[in-house]
Amino acid sequence: SQTIHQWPATLVQPVGSPLSLECTVEGTSNPNLYWYRQAAGRGLQLLFYSVGIGQISSEVPQNLSASRPQDRQFILSSKKLLLSDSGFYLCAWRRDAVQETQYFGPGTRLLVL
């Protein structure tokens, strides 16, 4: 069966510091991968989407970037965090473009002070 991991689970960072969040998927190959952000009481905002190694689509131009250095690894980064980057970051995967839906990881809670 497939498993998706995210770390860290919680992170408190000062404004202006860099960020690196990691997501890995086990039990499948060449998954489609997603990064979302969920603000308190809000829906999910799609940030990045990837269909393969090195292939990243950005949905929202902002302070963040994503990379996919390996088939089942997806990284969300920032060079300088803003207060507005606080939120709950979720990684998701689906098997391929045919699979109907997405499966989510446990999330990383980021607080920027």
Add this chain to the structure above:
Amino acid sequence: QKEVEQDPGPLSVPEGAIVSLNCTYSNSAFQYFMWYRQYSRKGPELLMYTYSSGNKEDGRFTAQVDKSSKYISLFIRDSQPSDSATYLCAMREDSSYKLIFGSGTRLLVRP
């Protein structure tokens, strides 16, 4: 206007009640419809998905899609305190990679 509208609640019901959760949408091209359950500080968990119109049942959960009205529902029978969570609807077009989410309805089932 948002593409997907969902009442944020909270919806408070007694244990054993039938719960009805709903979403409306504006894009007639949506073909896949999903419901996720999200417990506090956890990632969303897929509950149900349906393709196009119709009903789908899984245990105590029933998902309904009415494309003519652009309206989807999730019914929970014999609700339990463990059903207390936020329920997110999501949908996408046939050939799209992107899921469009509602903002979620918070459900509280009182013992």
